[in-house]
Amino acid sequence: MSPGLRPPRPHPGEAGPAAAVRVRDLRVELGGSPILAGVDLTVAVGEWVTVIGPNGAGKSTLLRAVGGLLAGDGEVSLFGTPIRALRRRDRARVVATVAQSPVVPAGMSVFDYVLLGRTPYIPPLGRESAADLATVHDVLDGLDLGGFGRRELATLSGGERQRVFLARALAQGATLLLLDEPTSALDIGHQQEVLELVDQLRREHDLTVLATMHDLSIAGEYADRLVLLADGRVAAAGPPEEVLTESLLARHYRAHVRVIPGPHGPHVVPLRRR
Amino acid sequence: MVAAPTRPAGLRKRWLLAGFAAVLVALVAGVSLGPVNLPPGSVAAELLNLLPGVHLDSGLTEREVAIVVELRLPRVVLGLLVGALLALAGGCYQGVFRNPLADPYLLGVAAGAGFAVTVAIVLGAGAGGALTGLPVTIPLAAFVGSLGAVVLTYLLGAAGGRDRSPAALILAGVAVSAFFSAGQTYLLQQHSDTIQQVYSWLLGRLATAGWHDVWLVLPYFVLTAVVVLLHRRELDVLSVGDDEAASLGLHPQRSRYLLIAAASLGTAAAVSASGLIGFVGIIVPHTVRLLAGASHRVILPLSMLFGGAFLALTDVVARTAAAPAEIPIGVVTAVLGGPFFVLILRTARRVGQ
Numbered sequence: 079m080s081p082g083l084r085p086p087r088p089h090p091g092e093a094g095p096a097a098a099v100r101v102r103d104l105r106v107e108l109g110g111s112p113i114l115a116g117v118d119l120t121v122a123v124g125e126w127v128t129v130i131g132p133n134g135a136g137k138s139t140l141l142r143a144v145g146g147l148l149a150g151d152g153e154v155s156l157f158g159t160p161i162r163a164l165r166r167r168d169r170a171r172v173v174a175t176v177a178q179s180p181v182v183p184a185g186m187s188v189f190d191y192v193l194l195g196r197t198p199y200i201p202p203l204g205r206e207s208a209a210d211l212a213t214v215h216d217v218l219d220g221l222d223l224g225g226f227g228r229r230e231l232a233t234l235s236g237g238e239r240q241r242v243f244l245a246r247a248l249a250q251g252a253t254l255l256l257l258d259e260p261t262s263a264l265d266i267g268h269q270q271e272v273l274e275l276v277d278q279l280r281r282e283h284d285l286t287v288l289a290t291m292h293d294l295s296i297a298g299e300y301a302d303r304l305v306l307l308a309d310g311r312v313a314a315a316g317p318p319e320e321v322l323t324e325s326l327l328a329r330h331y332r333a334h335v336r337v338i339p340g341p342h343g344p345h346v347v348p349l350r351r352r
Numbered sequence: 353m354v355a356a357p358t359r360p361a362g363l364r365k366r367w368l369l370a371g372f373a374a375v376l377v378a379l380v381a382g383v384s385l386g387p388v389n390l391p392p393g394s395v396a397a398e399l400l401n402l403l404p405g406v407h408l409d410s411g412l413t414e415r416e417v418a419i420v421v422e423l424r425l426p427r428v429v430l431g432l433l434v435g436a437l438l439a440l441a442g443g444c445y446q447g448v449f450r451n452p453l454a455d456p457y458l459l460g461v462a463a464g465a466g467f468a469v470t471v472a473i474v475l476g477a478g479a480g481g482a483l484t485g486l487p488v489t490i491p492l493a494a495f496v497g498s499l500g501a502v503v504l505t506y507l508l509g510a511a512g513g514r515d516r517s518p519a520a521l522i523l524a525g526v527a528v529s530a531f532f533s534a535g536q537t538y539l540l541q542q543h544s545d546t547i548q549q550v551y552s553w554l555l556g557r558l559a560t561a562g563w564h565d566v567w568l569v570l571p572y573f574v575l576t577a578v579v580v581l582l583h584r585r586e587l588d589v590l591s592v593g594d595d596e597a598a599s600l601g602l603h604p605q606r607s608r609y610l611l612i613a614a615a616s617l618g619t620a621a622a623v624s625a626s627g628l629i630g631f632v633g634i635i636v637p638h639t640v641r642l643l644a645g646a647s648h649r650v651i652l653p654l655s656m657l658f659g660g661a662f663l664a665l666t667d668v669v670a671r672t673a674a675a676p677a678e679i680p681i682g683v684v685t686a687v688l689g690g691p692f693f694v695l696i697l698r699t700a701r702r703v704g705q
Binding site: 142145146147166167168169170171173174175177180181183184185186187189190191193194195197198200202203205206211250 | 360589591592596598600602603647
């Protein structure tokens, strides 16, 4: 479906299949204060990893660094290639980012918005090819957005918009999807709808997903692994049942919670202290 | 919903034709109307005669032909160029700053250019300019002034923090505008001998336009138009945000600087040729956006055509409404522009419901 999807080249000298994301000792300072203070992170190809952590822990910064939107000290590699060695357009064919609340330009149609995803394939001062248009049609049909092409993006509901944002990322033909708080603006029904869709797309297109999320129960239900970030460092990482523990959440979130085991991951229930 | 094939936003042929038709109408009307009204058919024939290999009998006398070719045509052509530049610069600024209110005047760009030109005239660069046409130094001074102003406005607007609102940028523009206007007033007060010269320029140079002015503006026009039009698709990508544009493989900041420089160059050329003419840069792109589509691939080329036609026709009003006296063209654009703008806002609200 996505022309331009190229098999990632393994980095020479690396044994075994390269990880989709490899971050080693990443340090980022913004305005003089450290946001990330030595983060290690590995995401295997096809894996779904969700970064959790209290406000200000550096979740979005980590995602921006992996997406190449922010330079830091340390190593960031995508599919075995250091991100600094990738040219912007090549990077955009490997990794697609959906921001927390993307700008919705006035008057832009859904079709045109999704077509922007083809930018890395369109010559800098040229125009889109028939193949680009076909890709957009395929993506829209695949996400049940076929009838929405002419609609103005700004007139869509929150859940529909989130599907369109995902469609743009898919049209990019990237195999690594970075989702910053993909469901924070949605009600619980639409949260589930969008995350099920992401999971379905991940299986259909062999995507790798790295997300940030606030809702811990939902984060645990969908991710293969969770990474708990606190004060710019990885405080815990592993399967949801190892990270979502009452003691870890009490220490890093200062939260009083009860953790109840569930079929797809633990449920985190907040409790009043008194 | 009917499953009609969805096409990307592009410039539809009928809009492009409408734009060229508007330019032609403005051209013929601008050349025909004046103190001596000439029959439009004869004027059209005379204009065609300017093309190589065309020889039509227009029935005009030699004196009338001189009026057409030496007096009115350069004025209309300059009006077309200046109107196209102001509308294009407005559409470009609105895209680059993601701000529907951005306009060469509201951003202080025109005031910066005006100040720099005043400095140049006071320093003597414009000596004799009123008679011999536009000195070459004037557009250069205007460009320096316009770039300085837009950088100042951007820095002041950005001082508000990362999440600056559209209003912050415009407020900064108003402050920068006031600053440069004050500087200009002070200079004029100190050098009252040049007031006449500066004011004749400020109030609309279209009145003294000869072919010399057209040739002087033309290279700036071509450069601005080529740079901005080549980036029309990138402006669409920039409209979804800098992070998104960067993750789609663009250099948002690099594109932004280049486009700001190009739009400021166009504004400088327009201001140095015609003085301060407001409202074109905000009215034309918004009207095009509402009628023909929101993509910059539509807005930018159509703004050039309709902006040129708009200013050339406005100039007809400026020199016939109170004939034999001429009304400064900036006054006419403001009088037409204000109510027109309110109308656009009302229509936009109705369409939005």
